[in-house]
Amino acid sequence: MRKPRRIPSLAVAGLLIAGLAACAPASYSNSPQLPPVAGERRALSDIEFLADPLTYEGPSTALLSRADIVTPVTVPLQTLPATVTSDELGEPLPVEIPSTGRVLALDMSGSLAATVWALGFGETLVGRDISTTFPGVEGLPVVTGSGHAISPESVLALRPDLIITDGTIGPLDVVLQLRDAGVTVVFVRELAGLRAPMARSVAAIFGAPDAGEELANTLDIDIKAVTETIAAQAPLLREDKLRMVFLYLRGANGIYYLFGKESGAGELIEALGGIDIATETGWVGLRPMTDEALIAANPDLIIVMTEGLASVGGARELVKEKPAIGLTGAGQKLRFVDMADSQVLSFGPRTPEVIDALARAIYAPEQ
Numbered sequence: 001m002r003k004p005r006r007i008p009s010l011a012v013a014g015l016l017i018a019g020l021a022a023c024a025p026a027s028y029s030n031s032p033q034l035p036p037v038a039g040e041r042r043a044l045s046d047i048e049f050l051a052d053p054l055t056y057e058g059p060s061t062a063l064l065s066r067a068d069i070v071t072p073v074t075v076p077l078q079t080l081p082a083t084v085t086s087d088e089l090g091e092p093l094p095v096e097i098p099s100t101g102r103v104l105a106l107d108m109s110g111s112l113a114a115t116v117w118a119l120g121f122g123e124t125l126v127g128r129d130i131s132t133t134f135p136g137v138e139g140l141p142v143v144t145g146s147g148h149a150i151s152p153e154s155v156l157a158l159r160p161d162l163i164i165t166d167g168t169i170g171p172l173d174v175v176l177q178l179r180d181a182g183v184t185v186v187f188v189r190e191l192a193g194l195r196a197p198m199a200r201s202v203a204a205i206f207g208a209p210d211a212g213e214e215l216a217n218t219l220d221i222d223i224k225a226v227t228e229t230i231a232a233q234a235p236l237l238r239e240d241k242l243r244m245v246f247l248y249l250r251g252a253n254g255i256y257y258l259f260g261k262e263s264g265a266g267e268l269i270e271a272l273g274g275i276d277i278a279t280e281t282g283w284v285g286l287r288p289m290t291d292e293a294l295i296a297a298n299p300d301l302i303i304v305m306t307e308g309l310a311s312v313g314g315a316r317e318l319v320k321e322k323p324a325i326g327l328t329g330a331g332q333k334l335r336f337v338d339m340a341d342s343q344v345l346s347f348g349p350r351t352p353e354v355i356d357a358l359a360r361a362i363y364a365p366e367q
Contacts, residue, residue, distance in 0.1 A: 034133050035306070035340035038063040042367075044226065044356050049233040049363040053242050054300055054329075059315040060365035061306065062339040062357040068135040069349055072120040076203075076211035084204050087189040089167060095186050099161045100206050102126045108148050108168035111348035112188065113137065115202045116164070118349035119211050126158045129169060131342040150174050156181065164188060164205060193267040194223050194351060215349065222352035227271045230359050234273030242362065243329075244274040245299040246345075247289065251312030251321060256289035264347050265303070271355050272362060274301070291324035300329045301362065305341040337361045 050056055078100070086095040103124040105112035110131035116122060117136065128137050129144040143154040148169040155163070155178055163185045165175060179185040186205055190197045196216040203212020235241050246265035248257040259265040260283030266276040277283075277297045287293075302325070312318045315334045319326035326332065339361070343354055360367070 034067055034135065034138075035343060036063060037067045038065050038357070041065055044359060045229045045232075047360060047364045047367055050365075052240070053235065053363055054240065056365065057333040057335065058365070059309075059334050059336040059338070060361040062337055062344070062354075062361035064343065064350065064353050064357050066353075069114055069117050071118060071122065072211070075120045075123075076206075076208040078207040080207045082204065082207035084186060084201075086186045088187050089172070095184065097162060097184060097186070097205055097207065099184075100124050102158065102160045103162045103164065104128075104143065104155060104158065104160045105132075105164040105202075106144060106150065106169055107131070107166045109346040109348075110134075110342045111198060111346045112164050112166065112202065114346065114348040114350065115198050115215075116206075118215055119199070119203055119206065119208065121206055121208075126160055127155070131346075133340075133342050144169055150178075152178060155183075162186070162205075164202065166190075191262065191264075193264045193347060194227075194271055194355075196220060196223075196351070198348065219349065219351060223271070223355065226352050226355045226359070230271070230273050230355070230363075234359075234363065238275070242274045242300045243277055243280075243298070244269045244272070244301045244303060245277045245294075245297060246303045247308075248286070249304060249308040249312060249318075251308075251318070256322065257286045258283060258289050258293070259345075260284045260287055264345055268345070268355070268358070269303075272358055274362075291322075294324050295327050298328050300333075301335045301337060302328075302330045303344070303358070304336055304338045305344060306338045307341045309336060309338045 080097060080099065082097045084095055084097065085092045100121065101124060103116065104127050105116045105125065106129045108131060110129060110133065113125060113128055113132040114134065116125060122136060125140060127143045128140045130142055141154065141158065144150055150169060152174050160183055163178060163183055166188050175185060188198065188201045190201060196219040199215040199219065200212040203209055246259040248259060249255060258278065260278040262285060266279045269276040277299055281297060309315065312321050315336045319331045330336065337358065339358060343350065
């Protein structure tokens with residue numbers, strides 16, 4: 001008798017968001033636009049941070065300096081077939097990878113495709129999810145809708161021999177049906193955060209573990225460098241630090257969720273020199289935003305996704321729509337920092353750049 005599936009909390013969070021987003025009409029033909037970029041600018045270490053971040057007023061947007069993803073000069077050597085462990089909702093299963101010629105890397109944030117690209121295997125991608133938006137993939141057909149639901153017909157039309165996913169898109173039954181149709185499926189589940197295990201996991205699938213080790217080490221070094229730069233200028237005393245929370249919102253559908261532990265938002269906030277309210281209060285996964293919880297938490301700054309903020313008409317409309325937000329320190333000062341949906345919690349090869357961009361929007365918004 002098969003054991004009941006144990007769903008990790010991260011998978012629950014991902015599937016919940018996918019379900020929430022499914023309230024919006026799905027589209028498999030519209031090509032997502034590339035998020036705007038800031039272009040050339042001074043190094044973060046050369047930027048003067050606000051003397052007192054707690055007193056700054058007004059919203060700001062975090063932008064990457066560049067949209068493209070750096071790739072190796074040469075494609076890494078592969079040893080196939082490779083055997084890896086696929087974590088199907090808590091059930092580790094060995095899977096043999098005979099070929100990586102035609103690949104779909106699909107997840108809610110576009111992290112898997114970005115990792116495939118950064119490893120040097122971008123040429124194997126034959127399609128993409130709606131969150132994969134970086135130069136080089138524009139011509140790839142989109143196989144997920146705005147609700148992060150997979151179109152099985154669109155997938156099968158591409159004749160993939162491998163699907164890499166993490167359980168944050170689905171429905172799961174559709175993914176399993178694709179596997180039953182003869183497509184090799186590997187579930188990669190890594191805790192969201194600033195470490196880079198995804199690079200190693202994806203590289204192992206391609207039979208190129210050395211490439212994964214190299215990318216992971218590079219990311220660790222770059223993340224350490226940017227966080228040390230922030231720590232050198234951000235407030236040191238706890239009473240001077242910004243109390244932050246990550247809010248997922250879709251105003252048209254009345255959806256307001258707070259990101260708690262294991263979502264990765266906490267590690268991101270701490271890397272930015274802030275105090276993560278979710279960690280402080282013990283929130284886990286995603287939880288519906290209640291007026292009482294938000295007022296009690298009283299954040300000084302709220303991080304949101306750009307499309308989410310746009311869905312309510314911007315910062316001023318948000319505090320009108322949700323008066324409880326307006327009663328917080330962040331609401332009173334309109335202190336919202338937004339970043340592109342496909343970037344802010346992607347935790348892939350652009351993690352160092354995401355931290356850098358958010359730090360500028362938080363501590364040097366006018367520079």
